[in-house]
Amino acid sequence: MLTIDAHLDLSWNALQWNRDLTQSVYKIRTQESGMEGKGRGVNTVALPEMRQGRVAVSFATVLARSTGHPVPHIDFQSPTQSYGIAQGQLAYYRALENDGQVRILCDSASLTRHIDEWLVWEAAGADVATAPPLGFVLTMEGADPIQTPSQLAAWHAAGLRLLGPTHYGPGRYAGGTGTELGLTELGVQLLGEMQRLGVVLDLTHLSDQAFWEAVKLYDGPVLASHQNSRTLVPQQRQFDDEQFKVIFERDGVIGAAFDIWMLKAGFQMGDSNADVSLETVVDHIDYVCQLAGNSRHAALGTDLDGGFGREQSPHDLDTIADLQKIPSLLSNRGYAESDISAIMHGNWLRLLQTAWR
Secondary structure, X not given: OOEEEEEEOHHHHHHOOOOOOOOOXXXXXXXXXXXXXXOOOOOOOOXXXXXXXXXXXXXXXXXXXXXXXXXXXXXXXXXXXXXXXXXXXXXXXXXXXXXOOEEEOOOHHHHHHHHHHHHHHHHOOOOHHHOXXXXXXXXXXXXXXXXXXXXXXXXXXXXXXXXXXXXXXXXXXXXXXXOOOOEOXXXXXXXXXXXXXXXXXXXXXXXXXXXXXXXXXXXXXXXXXXXXXXXXXXXXXXXXXXXXXXXXXXXXXXXXXXXXXXXXXOOOOOOOOOOOOHHHHHHHHXXXXXXXXXXXXXXXXXXXXXXXXHHHOOOOOOOHHXXXXXHHHHHHOOOOHHHHHHHHHHHHHHHHHHHOO
């Protein structure tokens, strides 16, 4: 079944982690064998496995924080540096497009043509060797690289269509995960520019304070690209039921994340993943569906290889191609084919088509 994954840090993996994503997951693992560092040698995502997994579209991030707390390869000393890194990540996606590996999707017409081509390919037998290019919708995880709110127009012209104002820590535009900070003055201005340009707001990583301020100020389409339930996993990174309900009311979509830290209550970094499976992911999908009373708002936003690998993913997931196991798991729980199709790709298609009218 065709799949849309709403959160993959592809350019960050390619450039900051020095992975050639045109090679297979297994070749990258071999290259990283013996390499020290979290997630090394246990990666799950590369372009060949995305084709095998029928990941026809993904929301591909640019990611470069500048919070005042530098961290190698992700959090930089100044917004100027973050801007440069993010521009390089954007250029990587364009280089993949120049090579015929991917398409950058920026409007409704290109999205429709792209999905139609994938449907024809799948109906013809789904030979991976003849798969169409992968489709990328460009998103930014944390707006720190945007030097001023007025610069958003240039990013939009370059293809950026989705934006999460913050990531971990005290972002330049809003408080993020691990903080109790709201929107900054720059953040208020940025939301106004997003509204004007039609850039969709990704609420993921916003602190509770910033979340409620943002949904009051911004009345365009919203989503939570990679977000699980605080009821099931009680920690600040997750959203509570009232936050989910606001997203439902706005006809938004919530992508289930695959990081075990977000799937299992009490998980500590380094714990075994033996008792966490793709069924656990389906628990979070099902929670959203039961809370909403329908399947209209649940989807996938895996965040696979988002600074971790197999060691912090469901134990029965080897590569991103294993997303194709999810439809049968949903079917076993009584979900109809139409609901499964909506969760796997249809809900994200609806959100994008609505936003791009």
